[in-house]
Amino acid sequence: MDAVVAYLDVAATTRVDQRVADVVLQWMTEDFGNAGSRTHEFGARAKKGVQEARAFLASTVGAKPEEVIFTSGATESNNIALLGLAPHGEKTGRKHIITSAIEHKAVLEPLQHLQETRGFEVDFLEPGPSGRISKDAVLEKLRPDTLLVSLMHVNNETGVIQPVAELGEELRGTPTYFHVDAAQGYGKVPQDLQAPIDLISISGHKVGAPKGVGALVTRRRGWDKAPLTPLMFGGGQERKLRPGTLPVALIMGLYEAAEIFRTNRERWEQDARQMRERMLAALGKTRFHVNGDAQHSVPHILNVTFDGLNAEALIVRLKEQVAIATGSACTSASYTPSHVLTAMDLPTEVASNGLRFSWFPDQVADFDPQGIAETIARMQPDVVPGK
Structure with missing residues (x-):
């Protein structure tokens, strides 16, 4: 299966x-x-x-x-x-x-x-x-x-x-x-x-x-x-x-x-925020940076860069676990640094390797981020999985 x-x-x-x-x-x-x-x-x-x-x-x-x-x-x-x-x-x-x-x-x-x-x-x-x-x-x-x-x-x-x-x-x-x-x-x-x-x-x-x-x-x-x-x-x-x-x-x-979204928005926001917390907790076993002001962000979009890892290679490695992207779908065919992260004056290494995770909580209710976190941790040679 x-x-x-x-x-x-x-x-x-x-x-x-x-x-x-x-x-x-x-x-x-x-x-x-x-x-x-x-x-x-x-x-x-x-x-x-x-x-x-x-x-x-x-x-x-x-x-x-x-x-x-x-x-x-x-x-x-x-x-x-x-x-x-x-x-x-x-x-x-x-x-x-x-x-x-x-x-x-x-x-x-x-x-x-x-x-x-x-x-x-x-x-x-x-x-x-x-x-x-x-x-x-x-x-x-x-x-x-x-x-x-x-x-x-x-x-x-x-x-x-x-x-x-x-x-x-x-x-x-x-x-x-x-x-x-x-x-x-x-x-x-x-x-x-x-x-x-x-x-x-x-x-x-x-x-x-x-x-x-x-x-x-x-x-x-x-x-x-x-x-x-x-x-x-x-x-x-x-x-x-x-x-x-x-x-x-x-x-x-x-x-x-x-109409459906307006009816369920408060529950959606609560669940999306909980999912974000689960993601961040799981990723704690890796070395990563959140790109953007977390205090002024929607709960369902998380952009991160993992130290020493190429974003495109990581997407390929994770494709059997999650569908994620480097940024806008309209420009995803171009492997140039993100114009958004570049405009934020982030280093080229960061701007070139930002990964965007975005979710609707009811569609990933059974998703456990621990699996992808362990995969990423194994790709970072100086980070021991589980630590």
């Missing part, structure tokens, strides 16, 4: 909950109507379902239903927010943007595009060894021509929570818009996203929903909408910001997954 491999890579993607899969199947095979069809009951049911999903997603971040735009995921949401706001910056002469050097590539690359092809000036702030950008560092960079601040909620490699709630409060009184990539933080640190953040990107497959669905929250300032220009045209759906036939089944899957 094959050994069971524990899945510790939920920061890359999560397993779809069976209840979510059942809902998706229902909306694909039974209630399969087009939400844009106005002449029959199939379309009416689909439209009503989408309306309910939109209202629920809005409630989870303290927004209004009409402020939620369904997308294919956080990458598309990021592009709509960043590239969609650019024409307003060009029109008003505000072409300065503040972000961090530890953002996901889905933020860094659109901003680099604006910088290289459209004359925008972008400040990429570095966090230092804590992995956390300070609120003051952002505010010190504000200028009269600052169009946007874009800062992720939770770092996808280290799990460090960024001060987005505090920044939302500070920036609300300025003309600068605030975008938050909440792909990793949505559902896990819900209170932060209640802050007055103008644009929030959400990804479904980080909370047990199918891949291919997410949302962009476009919160109004009073009566004023965020001045976004669409990137695509044809159909007028989603307030003309994201045209195309709505993927009703995926939207309903996101709705179900988000």
Whole structure:
């Protein structure tokens, strides 16, 4: 019988909950109507379902239903927010943007595009060894021509929570818009996203929903909408910001997954923290360093470097025990040092060999980290297993 491999890579993607899969199947095979069809009951049911999903997603971040735009995921949401706001910056002469050097590539690359092809000036702030950008560092960079601040909620490699709630409060009184990539933080640190953040990107497959669905929250300032220009045209759906036939089944899957996660979040957090403690206790028999500020981290992501060990070799050695990664799934094919750990000013040896463990506790309830700790300890010649 094959050994069971524990899945510790939920920061890359999560397993779809069976209840979510059942809902998706229902909306694909039974209630399969087009939400844009106005002449029959199939379309009416689909439209009503989408309306309910939109209202629920809005409630989870303290927004209004009409402020939620369904997308294919956080990458598309990021592009709509960043590239969609650019024409307003060009029109008003505000072409300065503040972000961090530890953002996901889905933020860094659109901003680099604006910088290289459209004359925008972008400040990429570095966090230092804590992995956390300070609120003051952002505010010190504000200028009269600052169009946007874009800062992720939770770092996808280290799990460090960024001060987005505090920044939302500070920036609300300025003309600068605030975008938050909440792909990793949505559902896990819900209170932060209640802050007055103008644009929030959400990804479904980080909370047990199918891949291919997410949302962009476009919160109004009073009566004023965020001045976004669409990137695509044809159909007028989603307030003309994201045209195309709505993927009703995926939207309903996101709705179900988000509702399940909100219902179980407190227990999830408690169990995830206990799992973290078990991991750290087991790894105590090895020589390792936690990368990132443990006091400001989500409980289910742990980034560590093991002294004297190559991360890629370690992944291969552990592949029969656990599924883990070196960092972002979008860049895992590249064996260069992590841009996140590098921006934290960690030594090259550390930045090149960070390993990310990430878990949903109910999916690894039977996992004993002692096994991998013993394997790692045996690979460190000056560490005696069991000591």
